[in-house]
Amino acid sequence: MNSLFTPLSWDDTGYILTGVWNTITISVVAIVAGTLLGMIVGFARAESNKTVNFLFGSVLDILRSVPLIIQLILFSTFVGAIGHPMNPFVAGSIVLSLYTMAFMSEVFRGGFESVSKSMQTAARSLGMTYWQTIYHIRFPIGLRAVLPSWMGVALSVIKDSALVSVIGYMELLRTSEQLISRTQQPLEILIGVGLFYFIISYPLSHYGRYLERKMAI
Amino acid sequence: MEYEFHWNIVFQKMPELLSGAFVTLHVSVLAMLLGIVIAILLAIAKMNNSKPFCYVATVWVEIARNTPALFQIYMAYFGLGAFGIHLSPYVAVLSALVFINAGYLTETFRGGFQSIPSTQYSASKSLGMTSIQTYRYIILPQMLRRIYHPMTNQFVWSILMSSLGILVGMSELSGTTQRLQSLSFRTLEFFIVAAVMYFIITKLVLFGASLLSRRLFKGEI
Numbered sequence: 453m454n455s456l457f458t459p460l461s462w463d464d465t466g467y468i469l470t471g472v473w474n475t476i477t478i479s480v481v482a483i484v485a486g487t488l489l490g491m492i493v494g495f496a497r498a499e500s501n502k503t504v505n506f507l508f509g510s511v512l513d514i515l516r517s518v519p520l521i522i523q524l525i526l527f528s529t530f531v532g533a534i535g536h537p538m539n540p541f542v543a544g545s546i547v548l549s550l551y552t553m554a555f556m557s558e559v560f561r562g563g564f565e566s567v568s569k570s571m572q573t574a575a576r577s578l579g580m581t582y583w584q585t586i587y588h589i590r591f592p593i594g595l596r597a598v599l600p601s602w603m604g605v606a607l608s609v610i611k612d613s614a615l616v617s618v619i620g621y622m623e624l625l626r627t628s629e630q631l632i633s634r635t636q637q638p639l640e641i642l643i644g645v646g647l648f649y650f651i652i653s654y655p656l657s658h659y660g661r662y663l664e665r666k667m668a669i
Numbered sequence: 670m671e672y673e674f675h676w677n678i679v680f681q682k683m684p685e686l687l688s689g690a691f692v693t694l695h696v697s698v699l700a701m702l703l704g705i706v707i708a709i710l711l712a713i714a715k716m717n718n719s720k721p722f723c724y725v726a727t728v729w730v731e732i733a734r735n736t737p738a739l740f741q742i743y744m745a746y747f748g749l750g751a752f753g754i755h756l757s758p759y760v761a762v763l764s765a766l767v768f769i770n771a772g773y774l775t776e777t778f779r780g781g782f783q784s785i786p787s788t789q790y791s792a793s794k795s796l797g798m799t800s801i802q803t804y805r806y807i808i809l810p811q812m813l814r815r816i817y818h819p820m821t822n823q824f825v826w827s828i829l830m831s832s833l834g835i836l837v838g839m840s841e842l843s844g845t846t847q848r849l850q851s852l853s854f855r856t857l858e859f860f861i862v863a864a865v866m867y868f869i870i871t872k873l874v875l876f877g878a879s880l881l882s883r884r885l886f887k888g889e890i
Contacts (some may be wrong), residue, residue, distance in 0.1 A: 478796035517871040518827075518864045522843060526864060531857045533672040611737035618836065625739055632747055639751035642744050646736050653735035 457636045464631060471627030472648060476542065478623060479610045482548035486609065487602070489549065490556020495586075497557060498564035509607075515554035521615050523547050528619040544616035548609065555605045563598035564590055600667065603660035609654050624648060672857070679858045682849050686859075689845030690866050696763050696834075696841060697827040703763075704770025711771060712778040726775065727869040733772020738830045741765035746837045748853075757810040758839035766827050773823055782808075814886055825871050832867070842866060 495507050515523070528543045549658075565589045575585040617626035628645045633639045679686075711729060714722035733741075734799055745768075746761035756764065793803040832843040838847070842863055850859040 514868060517829075517868045519829040519843065519867055521832050521835060522860055522864050522867060526857070526860045529860065533857055554708070572876035607735075614739045617739075625737070625743070629743070637751075638743075642740065642748045646732075646740050649736045649740060650732065652732060654793070657735060669725040 457634060460631065460635045460637050460640060467627055468624075468633070468644075471622060471624040474541075474622055475610075475613055478544055478548060478621065479613045482609050482613065483606045484553050485545070485549035486552025486556050487606075489553040491560050493553060493557035494562075496558025497561045504662045512554045512557060515551055520547070520551055520612055521618055523551065524615060524619050532626055534551040540616070540619045540621035543619055544613075544621045548613060548616060551612070551668055552605065552609050556602070556610075559598050559601045559605055560594070562601070563594040566597050567594045592655045597667070602666035603656060603663070606659070607656055610652060611649060673853055674858055678855055678859055679862050679869050681863075682859075684855075685845055686749045686840055686842065686862060686866065689840060689842040690870060691758075692839075692841040692845075693828060693831050693843075693867075694870065696759065696766065696831050696839075698767035699724060700763055700770055700831070701824050702826050703767045704774055704827075705820075707767065707771035708754045708774035708778055711775040712782065713745075713774060715779055716782070730772045730775050736778070738765065738769055739836065741768055742833050742837060756835060758837045762831060762838055762839050762841075765833065769830075770823060770827055774820065777816050777823070778812075779818045781812045784815055785811055793879065817878075817882055817886075821875065824878075825874060828871060830868065833847060 493512070495506065497505050500508070524544065524547050527547045528538065528540070531543060532536050571589060571593070572585055575589045576582075580588065613623060614625040617623050617629070620626075624645055628641045633643050635641070711726040714726040715730070717723055723858055742765040745756055745765045746758065749756060749761075789807055790803060793807045794800075798806070802821050831841055834841045835843040838844060846859045846863040850856045853859070
């Protein structure tokens with residue numbers, strides 16, 4: 453009699469690779485979009501006055517104080533309820549990007565604020581316009597300073613992308629979960645999945661720490 | 670928008686949601702306390718010269734920091750089944766959170782410890798302090814000041830991450846929400862309330878932490 457469960461075989465490679473590919477896609481989308489948005493919001497926050505800053509801050513605070521998984525479920529249910537259901541990739545990308553933005557904006561704000569006022573005054577007194585100051589002074593210096601923390605956030609986004617599985621996106625962890633329920637071999641599959649994340653994350657996190665040390669001196 | 674909100678059912682189920690929130694708080698506090706204890710041991714092991722301990726600590730820290738929390742929870746819930754260990758959802762989530770908290774806090778503790786210049790040890794020794802006195806009055810108070818903020822963040826992080834219990838059927842806040850919404854089909858209402866509750870919990874924790882820090886450090890932080 454055939455068993456209900458079939459063991460893991462090489463035929464599953466394609467399925468797993470789809471999961472790997474989907475994890476990479478959604479992480480890249482979220483990191484790129486989150487970085488760009490975060491840069492804009494971070495700059496706006498570094499530039500604006502207290503009241504505007506407070507309003508910005510409280511909205512971003514919501515994104516950071518509600519679990520990502522709840523945000524994902526809420527968003528995908530919400531767009532469904534108003535009659536525009538989205539596919540999991542789009543919904544997941546939007547939520548993950550906004551979530552990334554919330555963290556990135558703090559990182560970039562810190563970076564822009566670390567460029568001292570006197571340096572900006574100096575640039576202005578050399579005859580640079582406001583935008584030239586931003587382009588030649590504040591962006592290059594501010595962005596350089598945030599590289600290690602940027603990497604930290606980017607890495608956590610790769611790891612958090614696993615949660616998008618909850619709204620049905622077939623990323624790595626979800627494919628593995630489905631394989632587990634078919635094969636009943638949880639350990640082998642999970643170790644493989646863990647290795648994948650580890651191989652991506654470990655070198656980058658060490659590079660980030662190296663940069664941090666190098667810049668600290 | 671054609672969606673009609675029905676809040677009544679949510680308010681009727683409020684006691685269940687609140688008890689879910691209590692479980693969330695409960696599991697994160699426990700995960701934090703156990704995490705701190707293990708992290709202290711791991712940090713000592715990592716700074717120790719004896720190879721095997723240092724090795725174990727390094728592997729622990731790197732795995733905890735470089736894999737997703739959801740992976741840890743799956744590992745505890747499904748993966749350990751391969752060894753015949755079947756954990757309940759609560760224990761699975763708790764042990765995953767403890768594992769991660771310990772990993773992150775080890776680095777925090779080590780960083781805090783190493784940030785205190787070694788000249789302070791010699792200075793306090795030359796003042797005639799014993800080593801217990803040195804730690805009690807000189808090293809630990811300064812260290813606590815430096816690790817306090819990262820520890821608060823870690824605690825908030827564990828509260829938020831305990832929401833992954835929803836995926837293994839744990840009955841904390843998000844798991845309870847999931848169960849209640851599947852009974853009533855008021856998904857949006859229930860999850861909005863859950864989101865608000867998480868927000869309030871994190872804000873209360875941060876507020877409490879800042880009050881405590883003011884008492885502990887008398888404003889100088």
